[in-house]
Amino acid sequence: MRYGIYLVPAAIVLTLGSLACKPPKTAEEIKAETQAAFNEGVQAFKDGKARTANPFLNDKDNPHKMQGWNDGWDKAAADKAAADKAAAEKAVVVDQAAADAKAAAARKAAEEAARKAAEAERAAVFRAAADKALANIHFDYDKAEIKESDRAILQSIADFMKAYPTARVEIAGNCDERGTNEYNLALGNKRAAAALAYLKTLGVDEARFSTISYGKEKPLCTEANEACWNQNRRDEFRLR
Amino acid sequence: MPQFIHRILLCALVAPGLWAQQTEVVLSATSSAKLVLAMTSPKTSGLDGAAVAAEFTAVLKRDLDESGVIAMLQERLPADGAPTKAWKEAGAQWLLHTRFTKAAKGDLEMEASALDTAAEKGVFNRTYIDKRSGPLRYFAHYLADDLVGRLTGEKGVASSRIVFVRQVSNGVKELFQVDRDGAGAMQLTRHGSLSLSPAVSADGRLAYVTYKGGPPEIWGQRKKDGPHERLYPTSGAGGMLSSPTWSPDGKRLAFVQGDRRGNSDIMVLDLAASRAKRLTDGNGINTEPSWNPNGNQLAFTSDREGGPQVFLMQDDGSNLRRLTSEGLYNASPAWSPNGAMVAYVSRFEGKFDLFIYKLGEGKAYQITTGVSTSESPAWSPDERHLVFTSNRFGSSQLFTTDLSGRQIVRLSELGGCQSPRWIRGR
Numbered sequence: 001m002r003y004g005i006y007l008v009p010a011a012i013v014l015t016l017g018s019l020a021c022k023p024p025k026t027a028e029e030i031k032a033e034t035q036a037a038f039n040e041g042v043q044a045f046k047d048g049k050a051r052t053a054n055p056f057l058n059d060k061d062n063p064h065k066m067q068g069w070n071d072g073w074d075k076a077a078a079d080k081a082a083a084d085k086a087a088a089e090k091a092v093v094v095d096q097a098a099a100d101a102k103a104a105a106a107r108k109a110a111e112e113a114a115r116k117a118a119e120a121e122r123a124a125v126f127r128a129a130a131d132k133a134l135a136n137i138h139f140d141y142d143k144a145e146i147k148e149s150d151r152a153i154l155q156s157i158a159d160f161m162k163a164y165p166t167a168r169v170e171i172a173g174n175c176d177e178r179g180t181n182e183y184n185l186a187l188g189n190k191r192a193a194a195a196l197a198y199l200k201t202l203g204v205d206e207a208r209f210s211t212i213s214y215g216k217e218k219p220l221c222t223e224a225n226e227a228c229w230n231q232n233r234r235d236e237f238r239l240r
Numbered sequence: 241m242p243q244f245i246h247r248i249l250l251c252a253l254v255a256p257g258l259w260a261q262q263t264e265v266v267l268s269a270t271s272s273a274k275l276v277l278a279m280t281s282p283k284t285s286g287l288d289g290a291a292v293a294a295e296f297t298a299v300l301k302r303d304l305d306e307s308g309v310i311a312m313l314q315e316r317l318p319a320d321g322a323p324t325k326a327w328k329e330a331g332a333q334w335l336l337h338t339r340f341t342k343a344a345k346g347d348l349e350m351e352a353s354a355l356d357t358a359a360e361k362g363v364f365n366r367t368y369i370d371k372r373s374g375p376l377r378y379f380a381h382y383l384a385d386d387l388v389g390r391l392t393g394e395k396g397v398a399s400s401r402i403v404f405v406r407q408v409s410n411g412v413k414e415l416f417q418v419d420r421d422g423a424g425a426m427q428l429t430r431h432g433s434l435s436l437s438p439a440v441s442a443d444g445r446l447a448y449v450t451y452k453g454g455p456p457e458i459w460g461q462r463k464k465d466g467p468h469e470r471l472y473p474t475s476g477a478g479g480m481l482s483s484p485t486w487s488p489d490g491k492r493l494a495f496v497q498g499d500r501r502g503n504s505d506i507m508v509l510d511l512a513a514s515r516a517k518r519l520t521d522g523n524g525i526n527t528e529p530s531w532n533p534n535g536n537q538l539a540f541t542s543d544r545e546g547g548p549q550v551f552l553m554q555d556d557g558s559n560l561r562r563l564t565s566e567g568l569y570n571a572s573p574a575w576s577p578n579g580a581m582v583a584y585v586s587r588f589e590g591k592f593d594l595f596i597y598k599l600g601e602g603k604a605y606q607i608t609t610g611v612s613t614s615e616s617p618a619w620s621p622d623e624r625h626l627v628f629t630s631n632r633f634g635s636s637q638l639f640t641t642d643l644s645g646r647q648i649v650r651l652s653e654l655g656g657c658q659s660p661r662w663i664r665g666r
Contacts, residue, residue, distance in 0.1 A: 142547065142569070144502060178590065180571045180615060181658055182437060182483045183541055183548055186496065186504040186525040189480035193502030211500055212455060213480045217434050218411055 034068035041072025045080070049073075126164055133160035134169065134237035137195060138230060142179065144190035146198050154195065157237060158202035168240040171195050173213045174220075176229035181215060188213030195235045210240060275391055277304065277354070278313040278332030280320045286342030296338070296376045302421060303384035303398035306649065308624055308642055309391060310334075310384075328357035334364075338383075343369075350379045354387065364390050377423060381665070388622075397622050399665040402638060403428065403438050403446070407656035415448055418638070419665070422652040429468065435459075439493075440663040441486035447471060447493055449482055456481040458495055462511065472509055472516065480504060483528055487535045487555075494519075494529040494538060506540050508555065519557035530575045530582075531555075539563065539573035539582050550584050550597075563597055564604065570595075574617050574626075583607075583617040583626055594628055596643065607645040614639075618662050627651065627660045 025033075037056060044053060051073050056066035134157060137150035146154065161167055173188030173195075192211035200206045221228035279300070282292050304310040318326040327335045339351045347369055354364035366386060368379055381399035388396030400420045407413050408427075415428040415438050429435050434451040439460075441447075446468065447460030458472040458481055471493065472478060480498025487494065491511060497518075498504035505520040506529045519538070520526040525548070528541040536555050541548050550564040550573045564570035569587035576582065580599055585592040586606075591613035597604045608614040612632035619626060624643065629636045635655030641648045 178587070179548075179569075180528065180541070180585065180592075182496070182528045183525065183571050185436075185480060185482040186498060186527045189498035189504055190502035190525060193498075193500055196500060197502075206500070210455075211480075213498065214434070214451075215482075217413065217436065 030064050033062065034064045037065040037068030038072035038075070041069035041074075042076040043072075044069070045073045045076035126167070129160055129163065130167070130239055133157050134239070136234045136236055139191055139233045139235075141176070141229070141233065142187065144173075144187065144194045146194055151198075154198050155202060158199055158204050161199070161204045161208060168208050168210075170210045170212060170238045170240050172236040172238065173211070174218060174232055174234050174236065175216045176232040177216050177219065177222075177224070178229065179216065181217070185213050185215035185217075188215045191233075191235050195237075274309055274311040275333050276313050276331050277310050277334045277336055277387070278317060278327050278330065279336040279338070283337075283339040285340070287340050287348075292340055292376060296340075296380050299377045299380035299421065300384055303381055303396070304387070306421075306625075306640075307384060307388045307396045307398065308647070309388055324355060324357050324360050332357050334387075336364075336387075348376075348379070350383070352383050354390075377419075377421070381419075381421075394622050397620050397625075397662075397664065400621055400662060401665045402627055402651065402660050402662055403440050404638060404660040405436055405438060405658045406654060413658075415446065416654075416657075418652050418654070420651070420662075422650075425652065425654060436659065437483050438659055438661055439485045440661050441490035442488060443490055444663065445486070445490065447484040447486060449484065455479075458484050458493070458509075460484065460493075471511070474514060485529050485531060487531050488533055489535055492535070494531065496527045496529065506538065506557075519553065519555070521557075528572055530573045532575045533577055533579045537575075539575050541571040541573060550582065552582075566604070572616055574619055576619050577621055577623050581623075583619065585615055585617065594626060594641070594645070607641060607643065608648070609645070616659050618660050620662050621664045625662075627662050629658055629660065 041054070051070065054066055054069045054073070056062060056069050059065060135153045137153050138147065139145070140147070157169070161169070171192040173190065173192035175184035175187050175191075179187065189211065192213055196206055196209050196211055199209065216232070219232045220234070221231045279297065282289065282296060284292050301312045304312050313330065313332050316330050318330055324335060333356070335355045335357050337353050337355075341349045341351075343349055350368040352364070352366055352368070353362060355361065356363045364387060366383075368382055370378065378399065384398040385396035388394075398420055401417050402420065403415060403417045405413050406416045411434065412432055413434050413436060414430060415435055416425060417428055418425045428446065429448070429450070431450050431452040435448055437449045439447045443464050445461040445464055445466070447458060449456050450459050455477040457470050457478065459468050460471045461468060462471070471484075472481065472495065478497060479500065480496075482496045482498075482504075484493050484495040486492075493509040493511060495507050495509060496504050497507050497516075499522070501522075503522045504525050504527055505518050505522055506526050507516045507518050509516045520540075520542070523544050525543040526540055530539045532538070537552060538555060539550055539552050542551050543549075545562065547568045548571045549562055550570050551560060551562050553560040563573070563582060564584065564586070567586040567588065570584055572585045574583045582597045582599065584595055584597065586595050591611070592615050593609060594607040594614050594617050595604050596607055607626070608628075610632065612630055614628050614630045617626045617628045620640070625640045626643070627638060627640050630639050631637075632639075633650070636657050637653065637655060638651040638657050638660055639648055640651050
């Protein structure tokens with residue numbers, strides 16, 4: 001037992017020595033550990049854990065780990081906040097674009113409707129003007145001369161053609177039943193031509209008129225009396 | 241004038257040789273004298289004899305009546321087996337026998353022979369076979385035409401047809417045809433528009449004007465039984481078009497084209513070359529061209545001297561001369577098939593009557609008279625009749641008349657008819 005007295009201090013010395021001799025962590029190790037803790041912090045945030053769940057809070061020896069973990073958690077939280085904000089901003093932008101497009105479409109539709117309404121109105125006015133101006137003119141038996149009394153009608157037709165420069169009109173010559181079918185086709189042609197020539201003298205481009213003859217093939221009235229024949233000896237004017 | 245026309249007809253009956261004796265009989269008779277034909281009851285095998293007798297005999301009788309040259313003996317007929325002499329004594333100059341046989345394949349065969357009762361010699365013998373086993377009417381028509389041909393040298397027209405325009409609804413007119421006896425009416429076009437001015441060539445090809453595309457166009461058949469196609473204009477619109485008329489050789493088409501100054505001119509279209517030539521001079525209305533049978537002259541209507549009158553010219557537009565002199569409105573010239581006459585209409589007191597101008601005499605003869613109008617004359621192919629339209633029973637219907645104007649017959653009860661043309665059926 002002579003040497004036992006030394007065992008205790010030796011053990012103390014060895015212990016302390018071993019403690020004192022534990023080599024300090026290198027910078028690389030600390031950096032790696034910090035990075036690992038950072039990654040854990042990121043993952044913890046993603047997993048929905050609280051910041052207070054930092055497992056290194058009580059690890060006094062490794063404050064870098066605690067700091068790393070917190071930094072990871074904070075970074076992840078900041079990233080998410082930024083992403084959320086960007087998404088929110090983007091959503092706002094998209095909504096705005098949709099709203100803008102809708103408004104533009106509505107505007108366009110309104111404009112189109114207004115345009116169509118205006119067009120329909122113009123067309124109605126045009127038709128009304130045409131209906132008013134394009135009256136039949138009449139002829140004496142076997143004649144193709146324009147009657148004095150029909151000149152006002154032809155003047156109205158000329159005025160209409162000038163007011164509506166795109167209007168095109170067909171002049172259809174017709175005859176009464178007293179005459180041969182073929183001669184009346186030629187006479188109807190002569191009557192259509194007479195109106196065409198007169199309208200030309202009133203200053204309307206003759207290219208805007210076409211002529212056709214129906215002879216006695218399309219009577220308005222089929223009785224055999226002068227009133228009826230007079231109705232049938234006519235030029236009709238029709239929009240083309 | 242009717243007397244005169246009959247003399248002409250009677251002269252046509254004068255055939256040399258065989259019928260010398262008969263001719264004397266005809267000439268010495270009154271103007272209504274015709275060759276008298278009697279007919280024994282048709283013999284039949286494989287058919288209902290009574291039905292044949294009724295239908296065939298009735299149609300043949302009517303055909304011969306309308307021919308104007310043969311009459312069928314109706315009264316005091318001897319028994320079928322009686323000797324020829326008995327028929328002669330009954331008044332028959334020719335005695336007709338017919339025999340109908342229904343062949344195994346369904347073909348109908350008719351054997352017809354005629355005997356001159358004076359000479360007791362056969363004058364006619366022919367067998368007819370109808371592959372379609374067609375109606376007996378057509379056998380009667382063919383036989384009537386051949387009997388008339390045997391007698392006069394020119395085939396009759398019982399088997400001919402009339403092509404015409406008829407209104408089917410308001411603003412819609414189509415081409416139709418009907419047999420010379422008013423049967424067999426048939427619609428030829430279905431354009432659903434105005435179709436007017438029909439013309440038929442000697443070989444049966446149609447030409448007409450249709451408004452189916454809006455402006456009028458000339459349509460027709462380039463080939464016999466061919467499809468209806470546009471003949472003029474070949475492209476675009478051609479202005480006012482009317483009155484297509486085939487030249488006698490069927491190679492050219494005269495027609496009328498109107499311009500935008502109100503003139504209408506006679507044109508001639510060469511179908512093979514597709515070239516149209518203007519014959520008249522753009523001076524007012526020129527219309528209703530009608531060829532002479534040689535195809536080297538045309539009659540037409542023109543208002544160049546005021547109202548419408550009938551003029552003649554060469555087919556190149558030269559040698560223009562006025563034909564009609566009396567009346568203020570003469571139109572619708574139709575040159576006769578043999579070239580000696582021009583039928584036309586003349587207006588008097590608000591209605592038209594038919595006239596015939598005899599070119600040899602330089603004189604016009606009135607055919608119809610009356611309170612109703614008679615229009616659109618067209619010659620029968622044998623030049624013995626005219627077909628025309630008249631409103632004498634209200635609506636415009638088809639009628640025929642002989643050249644005396646005494647034998648006016650309503651051809652069909654169809655109303656709304658215009659522009660008839662008469663053509664041979666076979």
